[in-house]
Amino acid sequence: MEEIILKIDGMNVSCLPGSSILEAAKSAGITIPSLCFHPDLKPFGACRLCLVEEISSGRLFASCVTPAAPGMVIVTNSDRIQRHRRNIVRLMMAEHPESCLVCSKGNRCELREIAAALGIGESRLYPMPNVKSFEQVNPFIVRDLTKCILCSKCIRVDHELVVVGAVDYNLRGFKSRPATLHDLPLENSSCTFCGSCVSACPTGALSPNTDTFVGTPERESISICGFCGVGCSLLMGSAGDSIVEVNPSGKSDTVNGSTLCVKGHFAYDFLQSQERLNYPLLRTDNGWERISWSAALELAGSKLLEIKKEYGPTSLAFLGSSKCTNEENYLFQKMARLFFGTNNVDSGGYLSGRFALQGLSDRLGRVSLRKPLSSISKASAILVLGADPTQSAPVAGYYIKRAAKSGLPLVEINPRKTGLSSLATFHLGVVPSTDLAALAAIAKCLAEQGWIDHAFIDQCTTGFQDFYSKLKTLEFNHLCAIAGIDPEAIKGTCKLLAGKRIAFVVGSGILRQKHGPHVLDAIVDLALMSGSLGDRGGVYILARECNEMGSWDMGSAPDFLPGPYPLSDEEKRKQIERLWKTKISPDPGLNMIRIIEEAEKGHLKALYIMGENPLRNLPGEDRIKRAFKKLEFLIVQDIFQNETTEMADLVMPGAAVTEKAGSFTNLEGRIQCFEPVVKPPGEAMPDWEILDSLMLLLGQSQRYGSLARIRKEIARVVPEYFALATDGIGGWVKGETALFSGEHGGEEIRIPFSRRIEIGQQAKESSLSMRVIFGSTRFHMGSGTRTGRSRRITRFCPDGFAEISAHDAESLGLQEGDKIRIKNQNGSVVKKIKVNRDQPEGMVFLPWGFDNNDARVLIHLSQFGGPDFEGWNSCRANVQKV
Numbered sequence: 001m002e003e004i005i006l007k008i009d010g011m012n013v014s015c016l017p018g019s020s021i022l023e024a025a026k027s028a029g030i031t032i033p034s035l036c037f038h039p040d041l042k043p044f045g046a047c048r049l050c051l052v053e054e055i056s057s058g059r060l061f062a063s064c065v066t067p068a069a070p071g072m073v074i075v076t077n078s079d080r081i082q083r084h085r086r087n088i089v090r091l092m093m094a095e096h097p098e099s100c101l102v103c104s105k106g107n108r109c110e111l112r113e114i115a116a117a118l119g120i121g122e123s124r125l126y127p128m129p130n131v132k133s134f135e136q137v138n139p140f141i142v143r144d145l146t147k148c149i150l151c152s153k154c155i156r157v158d159h160e161l162v163v164v165g166a167v168d169y170n171l172r173g174f175k176s177r178p179a180t181l182h183d184l185p186l187e188n189s190s191c192t193f194c195g196s197c198v199s200a201c202p203t204g205a206l207s208p209n210t211d212t213f214v215g216t217p218e219r220e221s222i223s224i225c226g227f228c229g230v231g232c233s234l235l236m237g238s239a240g241d242s243i244v245e246v247n248p249s250g251k252s253d254t255v256n257g258s259t260l261c262v263k264g265h266f267a268y269d270f271l272q273s274q275e276r277l278n279y280p281l282l283r284t285d286n287g288w289e290r291i292s293w294s295a296a297l298e299l300a301g302s303k304l305l306e307i308k309k310e311y312g313p314t315s316l317a318f319l320g321s322s323k324c325t326n327e328e329n330y331l332f333q334k335m336a337r338l339f340f341g342t343n344n345v346d347s348g349g350y351l352s353g354r355f356a357l358q359g360l361s362d363r364l365g366r367v368s369l370r371k372p373l374s375s376i377s378k379a380s381a382i383l384v385l386g387a388d389p390t391q392s393a394p395v396a397g398y399y400i401k402r403a404a405k406s407g408l409p410l411v412e413i414n415p416r417k418t419g420l421s422s423l424a425t426f427h428l429g430v431v432p433s434t435d436l437a438a439l440a441a442i443a444k445c446l447a448e449q450g451w452i453d454h455a456f457i458d459q460c461t462t463g464f465q466d467f468y469s470k471l472k473t474l475e476f477n478h479l480c481a482i483a484g485i486d487p488e489a490i491k492g493t494c495k496l497l498a499g500k501r502i503a504f505v506v507g508s509g510i511l512r513q514k515h516g517p518h519v520l521d522a523i524v525d526l527a528l529m530s531g532s533l534g535d536r537g538g539v540y541i542l543a544r545e546c547n548e549m550g551s552w553d554m555g556s557a558p559d560f561l562p563g564p565y566p567l568s569d570e571e572k573r574k575q576i577e578r579l580w581k582t583k584i585s586p587d588p589g590l591n592m593i594r595i596i597e598e599a600e601k602g603h604l605k606a607l608y609i610m611g612e613n614p615l616r617n618l619p620g621e622d623r624i625k626r627a628f629k630k631l632e633f634l635i636v637q638d639i640f641q642n643e644t645t646e647m648a649d650l651v652m653p654g655a656a657v658t659e660k661a662g663s664f665t666n667l668e669g670r671i672q673c674f675e676p677v678v679k680p681p682g683e684a685m686p687d688w689e690i691l692d693s694l695m696l697l698l699g700q701s702q703r704y705g706s707l708a709r710i711r712k713e714i715a716r717v718v719p720e721y722f723a724l725a726t727d728g729i730g731g732w733v734k735g736e737t738a739l740f741s742g743e744h745g746g747e748e749i750r751i752p753f754s755r756r757i758e759i760g761q762q763a764k765e766s767s768l769s770m771r772v773i774f775g776s777t778r779f780h781m782g783s784g785t786r787t788g789r790s791r792r793i794t795r796f797c798p799d800g801f802a803e804i805s806a807h808d809a810e811s812l813g814l815q816e817g818d819k820i821r822i823k824n825q826n827g828s829v830v831k832k833i834k835v836n837r838d839q840p841e842g843m844v845f846l847p848w849g850f851d852n853n854d855a856r857v858l859i860h861l862s863q864f865g866g867p868d869f870e871g872w873n874s875c876r877a878n879v880q881k882v
């Protein structure tokens with residue numbers, strides 16, 4: 001594309017056609033004052049501060065909405081322009097209250113900055129304050145619209161970036177202000193409290209709700225959100241030892257740009273919890289005794305070695321965390337394998353359905369399921385399965401909503417409607433755990449209609465004919481009946497998807513279900529049929545926790561070494577053995593559930609838990625307690641006193657993500673490094689430093705002493721992490737795009753179709769009347785160990801709830817807010833109901849994370865994929881009015 005050349009302030013400036021004068025000036029380092037311009041939003045031209053003058057015509061333009069044209073001669077700072085700008089700012093200030101000294105925006109108010117730069121101390125116009133009520137009932141956002149300058153950034157962020165539509169202009173002229181529908185308080189609107197509008201607001205009209213006046217933070221540091229697998233980049237403001245404010249870092253090369261969700265924006269106050277662990281603690285007959293770090297480490301090392309000597313390596317197990325960093329997970333699993341000779345090492349990633357993903361690595365070979373979320377918009381259709389990203393991974397949800405809003409066809413397969421449904425062309429309300437039948441019906445319809453990518457199938461796959469002949473034997477209407485979906489809706493979906501490269505977005509409704517691995521296989525088959533791998537389309541896995549992918553890459557799994565290379569890969573195993581100078585057993589160790597089962601049987605003698613809380617994450621609390629009581633030694637390293645530390649013999653205080661340096665790998669395969677923002681409390685230490693000290697005691701020849709040395713070793717073992725060692729910034733785990741570059745070109749790669757087509761079975765009759773669906777809300781992460789300690793989150797939603805349909809509420813004689821008991825053979829919970837008019841009959845939605853995560857009591861503690869595994873996405877239960 002030919003560039004445009006124009007002159008700005010005497011400089012020749014080139015830019016691409018379509019650029020505004022303001023953008024062209026910015027690219028040349030020329031600053032034009034602006035209040036309503038935002039690089040991620042469509043220009044709006046509201047404030048007129050960005051006026052510039054064109055010399056030939058003498059006209060004044062708002063530079064943010066005026067396209068640059070060849071040959072223009074522009075000045076940005078003439079006396080005439082300055083005069084106009086001063087008048088505009090004076091008019092704004094005449095409307096503005098005189099409360100700058102106590103405004104929470106402090107010295108970062110853009111209006112104040114611009115006024116100062118223009119030499120305006122006071123308005124000198126007749127003051128006409130536009131007084132509006134001060135709204136601060138909700139714990140997240142304070143609205144003081146008296147300070148609003150009508151820049152519309154909040155409205156545009158809300159509509160264009162997070163696609164919620166909670167606010168828009170209300171009234172006209174002087175009275176006009178951003179407002180919710182019917183001007184209700186935010187808490188009674190569709191607002192999700194993502195706070196992205198607060199970060200964009202140039203004045204103190206929108207600000208975070210804090211207990212005390214915060215003002216301008218003393219320091220600002222870049223960090224990464226430690227909640228979900230999206231891995232948003234944060235700008236954290238701190239004062240003293242506390243974090244006082246969080247905003248999106250706003251960098252263009254981040255996953256979140258100028259957005260966040262409610263957890264990342266506001267739930268950081270869990271760090272100030274009174275239950276933070278400050279010192280190493282030893283259980284004694286008289287209760288907890290505070291001990292020194294040297295005593296704690298000495299005891300941990302000697303006890304573990306003693307138990308290994310007496311009972312052998314398999315009597316020990318190590319449970320790491322996908323909330324801990326790559327460096328910490330690497331050291332943790334290395335310690336288990338090198339010093340204790342055991343593969344009994346796992347992490348919380350197990351609970352997110354890693355078992356479902358493991359089988360795919362054999363089938364896909366080098367093809368990765370990690371792709372940039374930005375590539376979703378390059379597909380020509382989106383199919384979301386078993387996920388409500390608007391709740392579980394909101395920033396990933398923004399990508400899907402933006403793509404759908406721009407016209408990309410969206411289909412969702414989910415038992416209940418989600419935050420995406422209003423944008424979807426088809427919502428296929430599948431019977432829980434029958435996605436296999438729904439996908440087989442779609443595959444059959446696409447294949448029989450010839451709506452498939454023959455060229456891709458010929459060049460990049462094997463086994464299609466065999467697969468197709470099996471599809472032909474299936475009866476379409478029977479498949480639809482199993483899935484409980486109208487055949488016409490499936491046919492309509494197929495017509496919509498015909499010839500399209502599809503982005504498949506997969507959530508925990510699939511990964512945690514009984515048929516998870518087979519459903520993933522069926523999704524890959526559909527991706528192969530539609531040519532949806534490579535640079536357009538593909539499979540996007542919504543990892544639940546911040547470093548789920550990284551902890552797996554680092555080998556925090558009983559059957560994988562760092563890489564992740566399967567233990568059975570002899571060549572890789574030998575390579576790592578040479579590097580670590582040890583022997584590694586090729587036999588898989590115990591996963592998280594098997595660790596508990598073996599402890600229950602008395603076979604496991606010692607367990608070291610780092611950053612996990614199985615007594616809150618897992619069902620079967622009493623069983624786990626009994627199992628842990630049988631251990632000779634339980635070490636728990638965590639940031640809080642919690643249900644699991646209560647059972648420990650030794651507790652070691654770790655540091656939270658904002659209190660240490662490290663790196664996470666997000667669901668896209670983006671490796672992101674971060675530095676500490678504040679100090680850990682008391683004597684708490686970063687987990688990698690604890691492990692480094694312990695490994696020295698266990699016989700490591702010297703300390704790593706720095707993250708740089710750990711990263712260097714990681715890069716030798718896992719070459720895809722080389723960037724971590726070279727620049728300390730991060731990089732990307734390579735995806736498959738390069739393997740399918742161009743139109744089916746690039747390196748030859750052949751992926752087999754499934755040899756069998758699984759379709760599951762029609763749901764059996766059950767004496768339990770209702771189907772319970774488990775899921776996330778945007779307010780809690782996982783089991784709520786951290787978000788349950790956020791004052792803001794618990795103030796806003798102190799209790800859990802159960803959603804039922806209007807029909808079921810009526811037949812049970814229930815009103816909104818009445819209580820029900822949900823009971824099955826595993827346990828029972830009592831919840832207040834919310835009536836959801838979109839909920840299918842016979843279904844109860846029960847979210848995780850509330851009330852000590854009590855939803856889990858309805859699930860049987862069993863191994864994922866084992867013979868008695870019924871899935872963690874849903875169960876059957878009876879419901880009664882209490």
Ligand code: SF4
Binds near residue numbers: 155197
């Ligand atoms: S509330 Fe803030 S962002 Fe919204 S229009 Fe007013 S000044 Fe702009």
Ligand code: SF4
Binds near residue numbers: 165167194195
């Ligand atoms: S907090 Fe988020 S959802 Fe609510 S109005 Fe602002 S941008 Fe919209």
Ligand code: SF4
Binds near residue numbers: 225226260263394396
């Ligand atoms: S919880 Fe997830 S989506 Fe929300 S800010 Fe954190 S990383 Fe982003």
Ligand code: FES
Binds near residue numbers: 033037045047048062
């Ligand atoms: S920045 Fe151009 S009109 Fe506001």
